[in-house]
Amino acid sequence: MNRMLYAITVVSILSLGFVASSQANSMARRGFTTYDATKLIGLTVKARDGVQLGRIFNLMVDSNGHVDFAIVGQPGVEDSPGRLVVVPFSTLMISKGKSDKISVVFNADKEKFYEGPDWSDINLSNPKQAASVDRYYGIQPYWTRTARKQAPMNEPFLDMPY
Secondary structure (H helix, E strand, O other), rough: OHHHHHHHHHHHHHHHHHHHHHHHHHHHHOOOOOOOHHHHHEEEEEEEEEEEEEEEEEEEOOOOOOEEEEEOOOEEEEEEOOOOOEHHHHHEEEEEOOOOOOEEOOOOOOHHHOOOOOOHHOOOOOHHHHHHHHOOOOOHHHHHHOOOOOOOOOOOOOOOOO
């Protein structure tokens, strides 16, 4: 009886290790990477054509821990950020090159950025104003999506609103 219990325990532990490894490999294949927010602040944001738009000044996180918006400072005088533009964080493509240098690309029309909402004019804690920023950039706010696809059991994070 003890051998049977021991065998079941060993098989269970090995199965859990296989599932965890499989999940990690699945996330890696999809390009899942985490970034330290302190290393994102200050990075240059470029348009898809390589034009420098500004630098990340701040990140706005909601009470659920979702990074909603980036505040991007357009070039100003000396070290000041200039005008602070609110952009949905989902419009930023963040990647790491071979030299581990992080690059940030604004994946929307750069003209929208130039005319984008000024941080001083928007109350991002007001859901209607925050939603208006998303919609300005052509994005549906994640908290307004009602029908979400159920993720398969081995990929539990796919339907998370990131």
